[in-house]
Amino acid sequence: DGGITQSPKYLFRKEGQNVTLSCEQNLNHDAMYWYRQDPGQGLRLIYYSQIVNDFQKGDIAEGYSVSREKKESFPLTVTSAQKNPTAFYLCASSAWEDYGYTFGSGTRLTVV
Amino acid sequence: RKEVEQDPGPFNVPEGATVAFNCTYSNSASQSFFWYRQDCRKEPKLLMSVYSSGNEDGRFTAQLNRASQYISLLIRDSKLSDSATYLCVVNGKGGNNRKLIWGLGTSLAVNP
Numbered sequence: 001d002g003g004i005t006q007s008p009k010y011l012f013r014k015e016g017q018n019v020t021l022s023c024e025q026n027l028n029h030d031a032m033y034w035y036r037q038d039p040g041q042g043l044r045l046i047y048y049s050q051i052v053n054d055f056q057k058g059d060i061a062e063g064y065s066v067s068r069e070k071k072e073s074f075p076l077t078v079t080s081a082q083k084n085p086t087a088f089y090l091c092a093s094s095a096w097e098d099y100g101y102t103f104g105s106g107t108r109l110t111v112v
Numbered sequence: 113r114k115e116v117e118q119d120p121g122p123f124n125v126p127e128g129a130t131v132a133f134n135c136t137y138s139n140s141a142s143q144s145f146f147w148y149r150q151d152c153r154k155e156p157k158l159l160m161s162v163y164s165s166g167n168e169d170g171r172f173t174a175q176l177n178r179a180s181q182y183i184s185l186l187i188r189d190s191k192l193s194d195s196a197t198y199l200c201v202v203n204g205k206g207g208n209n210r211k212l213i214w215g216l217g218t219s220l221a222v223n224p
Contacts, residue, residue, distance in 0.1 A: 040216070041216065042116070042213075042216045042217070043199075043214040045211060045212075090156070101158065103155035103156055104155060106154075106155050
């Protein structure tokens with residue numbers, strides 16, 4: 001079955017560490033997105049990519065980095081520069097002209 | 113004014129009731145509108161797109177009022193399984209802007 005897979009489901013990070021969240025899709029979607037969701041706030045866009053080897057900053061890109069070396073994969077690195085990384089991270093993908101996003105099941109990141 | 117505003121609820125309704133949610137948006141240039149459903153601690157899932165002429169999918173009806181800049185979602189014959197948070201989503205500024213603006217969601221609890 002086609003879908004989008006995020007891993008790990010839960011991740012604990014120590015202060016000062018970089019961590020990478022995985023996102024893989026087999027839907028043949030061109031566009032991929034990373035969102036962050038905090039309690040009481042709507043989804044906020046971190047980065048998005050419309051084609052391989054290209055990506056754009058979203059509203060809250062500071063402290064994050066991404067790569068898009070393959071169409072299927074869009075990993076997100078949460079760097080030590082991100083001061084408040086504890087959140088629910090959601091990866092999504094869509095066809096180029098389609099706003100109907102398919103989301104992965106998310107990664108809950110906690111700083112310990 | 114927030115770009116997308118929803119009544120957070122919660123809406124508590126008995127099984128079989130009809131319930132309606134409204135959502136207002138600030139950008140008159142927005143072209144695409146959606147309702148997503150999000151279960152507790154899960155990823156959002158596309159419920160339905162909202163078209164100018166209004167559209168229906170089973171027990172769900174979505175309407176768009178461009179003049180007043182709001183969209184609505186009507187759920188008829190509520191089921192226990194409809195309990196979730198309903199997210200109103202609007203595309204961002206500019207016709208080619210792929211950024212979606214997410215509301216904070218309206219919480220629905222359907223009671224036996």
